[in-house]
Amino acid sequence: MKKLLIAFIATAGMISVTAPAYAHHAFAAEYDALKPVTLKGSLTKLEWVNPHAWLHVDVKGDDGKVTNWAIEFGSPNALLRRGLRKTDFPEGLQVVINGYRAKNGAPTVNGTSVKLPDGRDLFTGSSGTGAPVEQQ
């Protein structure tokens, strides 16, 4: 007779503990303050999720090889409150990103500024996490 687990809420699916993931962290825990980086490329995808939105950008290296970088930046609510919507970030949008590289060498960046073709700089600092451009 199968083990009968009567539960009000069916959470029968086992939640596999994925690799410890980070929601919002102290900047210094994951990014390297001594590795600032500037990336120019075209947007492939925007993840409009809390606690931090993610830009994915194709960047052509000097060797011509294209790498897709993941850029963690501000909280969506901060962007929403500035009137920005995901429709302002179409695929292929040309962006210039400043930020700091991840410690583990992956093509991951904590974005501190995102310049759009029209010159707007989406102030993005991951506020409150000790990131370089921390709000007051």
Place this chain on the structure above:
Amino acid sequence: MNLTTRITVLFALASGAAFAQTSATPDIPRAADGKPNLAGIWQVLNPANFDIQDHQAQPGVPAGQGIVEGNEIPYQAWALEKKKANFKVRASADPEAKCFLPGVPRITYQGLPFQIFQDSKGLSVLYEYAHANRDIYTNGTPHPKGPIEWWLGDSRGHWEGDTLVVDAVHFNDETWFDHAGNFHSEDLHVVEKYSLADADHINYQATIEDPKVFTRPWSINTVLYRRKEKNVQLLEYECYAFDLEKYYP
């Protein structure tokens, strides 16, 4: 007429009178502004969270008469196939199995208690599931400009007589209406109706519109019960903490 019969008669008269008087419109609590007062701790008794349609019992899943009016969900053809596919993988694909926010209206009939706080500006609703909360504004403000994709959407309410009508938009496409795979798109538009049947019961109705997925709007309808236990309060269901707690003694 001996003593005991007279007592019984008196007994019946006293209670009969009391009974007749309240079968008139039940008195519902009202807030200072005269609106029905929904404040309190509420919960459903039906197993709609498993399946909002009529369903048989399965291990761990109680049987239930559905809450969908007419018991039929008007999926477009492709969408019905997707629903069936969802059903097969529901154990892992149900967003609730991943401890994600359940969306609206599922959060109402999820089977855990929630507490409504109410004032003239609106309702603040706290849910025991993953300490979720919803702000239901009744101050006439419009939805913020879209497109916005939130798990619990944006809710703006107004009173129509003694019924609170809540318009909810700005949903993402990741929540299910139940554990059985019923789904929607980010174009979901929900109109909830809360009306006190009496002091201890709310008639809750929600109309679902999503032209991307359904051929017409459809509605669910259920009863919310006021929790009556002495000193009852919300506790916690920190769903995604269960696997981590052992690391933080």
Place this chain on the structure above:
Amino acid sequence: MKGIHLSIALVGILFSLPAHAQTGPAVPRLKDGKPNLSGFWQVLNTAAFDIQDHVAQKGVPGGQGVVEGNEIPYQPWALAQKKENYQNRATADPEGRCFLLGVPRVTYSGRPFQIFQASGGPIITILYEYAHTNRFIYLNGTPHPPGPIDWWMGDARAKWEGDTLVVDNVHFNDKTWFDRAGNFHSEDLHVIERYTLTDADHINYQVRIEDPKVFTRPWNMNMVLYRRTEKDFQLLDYECYAFDIDKYYP
């Protein structure tokens, strides 16, 4: 003149309702003047998982306990047995094998049940959705049949005390638990249930547990039963021992 004093006294009784204030419509009554318990009832608490205070676990909502004072006065050996039951609950819980739940567990199983009561009737019948369990509550003054008898649901003989139905239960076996947390009893279990309608839609359900073989003193549980008010509500099936063999009987 004498009658008047009685009615005043009587009215006094009516208003000394249990602490739980009556807010809903008044208590319905049958022609025999007794409160009418008929209808569909169900708990909203989480006593089915654990009758004491308990924090949530996966698939198990947290809950404020139903045991008065939150303490179950086990004898030392019995407390050790309870802890062992808890460890093995996934396989040792009789509910896991779809066995009858016993009293009072069947009341707070989290499934609905239906009470049938007739004016002046000799028997109140209760049907439970869980594994179509049923109980007959004898009101005709007959005593318990002579024991010893070991039944899963025991034998129920009742009488009215004012507006409270008092049900005396004996003749239990020692195989049921009080919840999924391993709380248990012996075949000497004696359960006194008290059903009191506080208004048309709520019953104050109080249970006294006596079992000198397992507990150092009697103890009580206390909870609210909610009337199911959905339109056209009815009991369905929860044939738990059929789940595995369903496929053989398409």
Place this chain on the structure above:
Amino acid sequence: MTLRLSTFFCCASALLLGALFLMPERTAGQAKPAWTPARTPDGQPDVQGYWVAKDYGMGCLTNPKGEVGCIDPPEGRVGGKRAQPAKAPSRIVDTPDGEVPYQPWARARQQELLKNYFEPTSQAHLDPQQLCLPLGAVRQLTWHDVHILQYDGYVVFVHEGGHSNRVIPLDGHPHVGENLKLWMGDSRGHWEGTTLVVDVTNNNSKGRLSRAGDFASDKVHIVERFEFLDANNLKYGARFDDPSVYTRPWTFGFELKKDVFGSYGVDQLTYEHWEEACYEGMRDVDRSLRTQSTKQGSDKP
């Protein structure tokens, strides 16, 4: 339930309200309130709105604006150029040396958690806050802002960050059963003039007190005092009493202002908290556990 004089002022039913106002509000020995606040319908001082820490940060208790543990991260200051953040008042407000009075074993545990903050090698080294778990009643007030709402007989805190919240009943009914340990504890409050006093028990204490591994045990008893100095300034103090961890009680204190995190100076009446579904947005980007294989990008769970 004995009705203590202090609860009398706060949660008298509407019936008594009239009489309540005739009673002199100040009792002997209580300082004249700095301001006469507006009142909520049930007679509470109206302090509703969004409040945020004046010195924002949770890296370290003795210098909240400092780096984690008040020490520079292994690879030095961020950006190298940034000046050391101005020293903000310590959040340990009543111990002679300004430190949390840990017992020796507890100090060692805190130091170990701090050491492993930058190089975690096990799940236990991760600050629960990084996993969207509730921070606990006290620390939650230091992250983003708190929306204070007041209803008949209740004060309710709702935090945008991870939608944590607390319900503070004012009717003085008993705490929930003691072995019901809760992430945000079990609160009972009452007003003393314009100070909200909240008794917090049942803390599971799994959320830490800072990123630097500061902690309490699940036996801690916390008494918070929210002294509303005026309509825009709040002096907060939480007295931690836990003989199993500390050598003496101590107070976690800081000041808040009526403002909104990140959008300072916005109009409080039109500002709204919007959904911050924290857990749902977490990414499986391996960032530090060296033993973990690198898996990045957005493989949504």
